[in-house]
Amino acid sequence: MSAPAVSYALNDRPGVSDETRARVRAIAERLGWVPNRAARALSDGRAGAIGLVIDRPARVLGVEPYFMQLVSGIQDALADGTTALLLQVTDNAETELALYRRWWAERRVDGVLLVDLRADDPRISLVTELGLPAVVLGEPVADDGPPCVWTDDAVAMAAVLEHLAGLGHRRVGRVAGPPEFVHTRTRTRAFAEQTRRWGLTAAPVVNADYGAQDAARATARLLAEPDPPTALVFDNDVMAVAAVGVAQELGRSVPDDLSIVAWDDSPLCGLVRPALTAVDRPIFERGAAAVRVLAEVVDGGAPGHLRTADPVLVPRGAPARRGDRPSRTLTLNRLIG
Known part of the structure; x- marks a missing residue:
């Protein structure tokens, strides 16, 4: 049998009978032969x-x-x-x-x-x-x-701000990714729209590089404001986890004094203590x-264009509603009174 006939049989091309095709494939299977995909791709003009x-x-x-x-x-x-x-x-x-x-x-x-x-x-x-x-x-x-x-990141931001407003927060900050990214701008725009919708005060949006060190600096900057936010929204999980340590170093309890929300739920959000509320997207x-x-x-x-399923907010470790919780000063006065 000629080499071209074997090639036609193995590659499902015309030029050989069904009987010959079946016989060639049976021999190839018995010998453990598999096609060279790279060579096939090249013959089709494809890189594979x-x-x-x-x-x-x-x-x-x-x-x-x-x-x-x-x-x-x-x-x-x-x-x-x-x-x-x-x-x-x-x-x-x-x-x-x-x-x-x-x-x-x-x-x-x-x-x-x-x-x-x-x-x-x-x-x-x-x-x-x-x-x-x-x-x-x-x-x-x-x-x-x-x-x-x-x-749709705007859908996710709407869910985040509704959640924070429901907890009684009134001043919310955000640590965003690099400002040149389209998705950063979309989230920033949605953040501004949703804070207005829920009657919240937006703290300054601080951009970071998605890394822990940059996020730590941004968190410290926001919490050092004269009127610091009581909730922070982060553009990824790594930055949100880094913020937990910064908040604790500054004497802010998470989530009682400070609520933290991470973009893109991951094992990090569930493993850190306290576990973090996060946006779950179908990555x-x-x-x-x-x-x-x-x-x-x-x-x-x-x-x-193909739009995937909408993101889902995964709440974890939420504190009691802020309006229902006594302040630390009031609690201390009761203890020493």
Whole structure:
């Protein structure tokens, strides 16, 4: 039997009879042969890989559970092994752009996933110019850009502020991520809208880099104000956990004196003491959905934006309503009276 006939049989191509195809496959199975997926991808003009660049400092990325959950969802969608994930970490925007150019020039990827969308993000124009298939993990900001897989952060912020208002808080602060990110701006805008809606006073929004040290400094700054907030909302779990230690060092009990809410629930929020109220977003599902949408783009489709399930607030360790709780001064007076 000729080599082309064997190839046709194993790759489901016309040119051989059903009887020959069945005989070749039986022999291949008996010999333990498996197809070379890389070679098959090349023959189809495909790289057999998708790319993901995470532009974050390694010291921050190494302790942030968000990206581990996201990559887990991406890998789950790639579990059949026909497509690999090419992952690169950098802390330089120009390096990230250069990676996309090189990957596409060398056909090392069939498409890319874009995270941490920025205002006027140069990556959008670059992938459009290159013709590089792409999917954005973030909210839509332009009608003519790549498809987006996104979660409505405004819905989450509404739930957070309603929860804090229900506990009797009147002054709420926020430690946000880097201001250039679109999702930071969305949350900041929603924070301002929801504090007005619930009649709350918004303390200054302080931006940080998602790391514990930056968050500690931001927390200390907010709590040192003449009229400090009684509740703080953080843009990730690492920063919220760091704030617990700062509050305790400053003599603030969590959650009795200070309520803390973390964005993106993770094991950290449940393990720290006291456990933290957190926003639970479908991060794993979002990563898997982005891979499926990208596969459609690579195949020549034009899928629309995909909005995931709304976030859910997970309350933990909430204090009694602030209006129902005696002040520390009153309690002390009773004890010594």
